[in-house]
Amino acid sequence: MQLNRKRPRRISLALGLLTANLLSATAALAAEGDTPPSDVANELGMTRIDAAVLFYQEAGGRVKATEPVISGTLNATNGDILTAKFTSDILTGATPNGAAPWSGTQTFTTPAHSPGKTVSVTGSSGNSTLVTIPGTGVIARQYTAAAHALPVDSGFKDQRFAGDIGYSTLWDPDTRLSGGLSASTERDYSAYTVNAGISRDLNHKNTTVSLGLNFEYDLSKPFFGTPSPLTVMSADAKGGNAQKTVMGLVAGVTQVLNRYWLTQLSYSIGESAGYQTDPYRILSVVDPVTGGPLKYLYESRPRNRLRQSLYWGNKIALGPTYVDASARVYQDSWGVKSVTAAIADRIPLGSWLYVEPQARYYKQTAANFFTNYLVSGQTLPSFASSDSRLSDFHAITYGGKVGLKFTPTSEIYVQGEHYKQSGNNHPAGAIGDLATENLFSGVSATSVIVGFTFGFY
Numbered sequence: 248m249q250l251n252r253k254r255p256r257r258i259s260l261a262l263g264l265l266t267a268n269l270l271s272a273t274a275a276l277a278a279e280g281d282t283p284p285s286d287v288a289n290e291l292g293m294t295r296i297d298a299a300v301l302f303y304q305e306a307g308g309r310v311k312a313t314e315p316v317i318s319g320t321l322n323a324t325n326g327d328i329l330t331a332k333f334t335s336d337i338l339t340g341a342t343p344n345g346a347a348p349w350s351g352t353q354t355f356t357t358p359a360h361s362p363g364k365t366v367s368v369t370g371s372s373g374n375s376t377l378v379t380i381p382g383t384g385v386i387a388r389q390y391t392a393a394a395h396a397l398p399v400d401s402g403f404k405d406q407r408f409a410g411d412i413g414y415s416t417l418w419d420p421d422t423r424l425s426g427g428l429s430a431s432t433e434r435d436y437s438a439y440t441v442n443a444g445i446s447r448d449l450n451h452k453n454t455t456v457s458l459g460l461n462f463e464y465d466l467s468k469p470f471f472g473t474p475s476p477l478t479v480m481s482a483d484a485k486g487g488n489a490q491k492t493v494m495g496l497v498a499g500v501t502q503v504l505n506r507y508w509l510t511q512l513s514y515s516i517g518e519s520a521g522y523q524t525d526p527y528r529i530l531s532v533v534d535p536v537t538g539g540p541l542k543y544l545y546e547s548r549p550r551n552r553l554r555q556s557l558y559w560g561n562k563i564a565l566g567p568t569y570v571d572a573s574a575r576v577y578q579d580s581w582g583v584k585s586v587t588a589a590i591a592d593r594i595p596l597g598s599w600l601y602v603e604p605q606a607r608y609y610k611q612t613a614a615n616f617f618t619n620y621l622v623s624g625q626t627l628p629s630f631a632s633s634d635s636r637l638s639d640f641h642a643i644t645y646g647g648k649v650g651l652k653f654t655p656t657s658e659i660y661v662q663g664e665h666y667k668q669s670g671n672n673h674p675a676g677a678i679g680d681l682a683t684e685n686l687f688s689g690v691s692a693t694s695v696i697v698g699f700t701f702g703f704y
Contacts, residue, residue: 334432476547656702
């Protein structure tokens, strides 16, 4: 999935975590993707249907998303488990294009979606119009950013469809084998994943060790082609489609410490190879004295990325409530390091109603090629990106969930969360008038999920 004009990767991950967190009750994790075993009740002979709708809105008229999800889990009487999930979402709004804000109006020229007609787009970036480049006959789309405003490309709309299917079976009374397939597609991006895993119970089923493997193939197919890294933004057609593969491994152990405390430790490692640059994101090349924009280049990211993380999760019963607390450390070969801490407390209000306040803290360092802009006259680096999601920032998420049970295996629920990123708005050493501009394009977003789960035999 693409960043910027299409699907922002951080948004995509956030949406996936939010819906997965409700449909399968997984622990809340940082956005790079460890997923501990599900807490869904695997009662023999039970069929469970889950449905939820996510409403997501970023502040300032940026990305808005609506994402319905439906899933089913069939627990056979012999211990086999079959799961299936279907997701569809629609995104509209505006996303930062990567250029730095400036004291004057900025105009951006990019390939047009539909040559031959004029499109008016409202939003903080101003109007978007199809024009013909003089002397070339090339039809381009132009849009503007007002003085002192964050440059955003607004007016896009996209829809994604995704499906997942999984199956697990008992190899013997203490060993479970599992596997799954998933596919996701939208107009300019497709992803296909296959995974397999094994887990074994030890110590009278008080200890479970597990190992999982996954392989993912992604195809990036922007309508105008894939731009060459660090070339000038233009309306010209670009190169062909680009591919990426991801291979990952997760090893973990879950331990019952006592009747009140369940803990889990897992380690994951994964490597991505291939095209990992956002074809829609640019960087400003600025005057070395005034900081004024002179031109815009397409960003460039390394073609390889090695990720590692260590996750520790706990479920602790405290009287009638139980606490879900987790921590995670992460690092990758791009120089990003992060720590995450999350906590949720499920509080029953009688036998049919519960509330669950939740909070999460996240902090990361910047990628070693992150920069707010490039300076004219200096040698171009091999890699550069102004994506704030690769910058040094921290984020806080807080919210809660309310659930109403109408049978022992069925409930309706509502969950709301607010997410806020904070970073360096005015970095030291900013050139000229850029020292007075807000150079951090981090996001503030609110999400609400309304869901329903129904279990029957």
